[in-house]
Amino acid sequence: xxxxxxxxxRAATDVVEVIREHMxxxxxxxxxxxxxxxxLPFVYEPERGEHxxxxxxxxxxxxxxxxxxxxxxxxxxTGPHAYISPSWYVDRATAPTWDYVAVHCYGTAVVHSAAExxxxxxxxxxxxxxxxxxxxxxxxxxxxxxxxxxxxVVSFEIPLTRVEGKFxxxxxxxxxxxxxxxxALEQRGEPALAAWMRRYNxxx
Numbered sequence: 001x002x003x004x005x006x007x008x009x010r011a012a013t014d015v016v017e018v019i020r021e022h023m024x025x026x027x028x029x030x031x032x033x034x035x036x037x038x039x040l041p042f043v044y045e046p047e048r049g050e051h052x053x054x055x056x057x058x059x060x061x062x063x064x065x066x067x068x069x070x071x072x073x074x075x076x077x078t079g080p081h082a083y084i085s086p087s088w089y090v091d092r093a094t095a096p097t098w099d100y101v102a103v104h105c106y107g108t109a110v111v112h113s114a115a116e117x118x119x120x121x122x123x124x125x126x127x128x129x130x131x132x133x134x135x136x137x138x139x140x141x142x143x144x145x146x147x148x149x150x151x152x153v154v155s156f157e158i159p160l161t162r163v164e165g166k167f168x169x170x171x172x173x174x175x176x177x178x179x180x181x182x183x184a185l186e187q188r189g190e191p192a193l194a195a196w197m198r199r200y201n202x203x204x
Contacts, residue, residue, distance in 0.1 A: 001104050001164050006172055009165035010200065012046070018079045018103045018165065019044045023127070027056070028074040031067040038064045042075060043123050051160035054105060055120050057112075057153045065154040069109040073158055077103040080193035084170065088184040089177050099181075101196055103165045107158040117155030118146070169193075169200040178203065 009015050019025075019042070028037045038058055046052035054075055058065055079101030086092045112120055122138055129135035138146060170178045178201045185194040198204070 001102070001166055003164060003166045004168075007166050007168045009167060014167070015103050015163060015165040016044065016046050016052075018101055019077050019105075022077050022079050025078070026076040027058075027064070027068075028076065029064060029067050030071055031063070036064045036067065038062060041124060041128070042077075043127050049159045051105075051107075051163045053160060054107070054158040055123055055156075056158075057117065057120060057124075057155035060152050060154050062154075068154060068156055069111045071108065072106055072161075073109055075105040075158065077105070079103070080190065080196065082185060082188075082190050082193050084181050085184075088180045090180070091174075091177075094177070097170075099169050099193060099197065101165075101167050101169070101193070103163065105158070105160050105164075106162040107160040109156040109158045112155040112157065114147075114150050117150050117153060120155045120157070121150070121153075167196065167200050169197045171200055175201075175203075 023043065024039065024041050026037055027040055028035065030036075040056045040058055043055040044052055045055070058068075081098065081100030081102075084097045084099050086094050086096055118138075125136070125138060129137075141149070170181055178197060182194045182197050182203070185191070185197070
């Protein structure tokens with residue numbers, strides 16, 4: 001991913017925040033027949049390994065499952081993004097652009113055993129069911145149904161070898177334009193991107 005110096009992540013915690021808030025990501029692998037992609041929820045444990053570890057699973061019937069673990073994978077997390085219009089500025093003599101936050105993670109997957117797959121699904125449930133009034137638990141299923149479910153998926157983890165974060169947020173633009181863009185985004189219902197713009201342009 002092309003990243004200007006001004007668009008680099010300021011802190012590792014910013015990257016962790018993007019991954020955890022936008023956990024439904026795109027897994028990209030190369031198969032003998034070409035590039036293949038799947039959309040999956042990922043759980044990230046940043047303290048596990050040099051660059052952290054991602055955990056996910058997919059349907060065994062998915063052709064992608066046959067190539068996971070046979071080469072480097074790319075997982076793309078897309079954060080908030082929006083078109084930035086010059087019409088928002090007093091001085092409109094500038095080009096339009098698209099501001100966004102994105103994280104690319106690289107590594108080779110390790111496929112789980114059945115027991116590991118069950119723990120991995122429980123890991124995901126611990127994240128997505130958190131905050132529910134009555135969280136659903138896998139033990140609400142019969143044991144044979146759990147076994148059938150586990151047999152139907154390929155579960156894996158990706159120890160990350162490289163993580164790239166890009167925060168393209170009008171850095172270096174005129175302060176009045178940045179403020180105008182933030183105001184327009186907030187008015188249009190894009191508070192998450194506006195908040196990142198404030199943070200990366202050192203605005204209150």
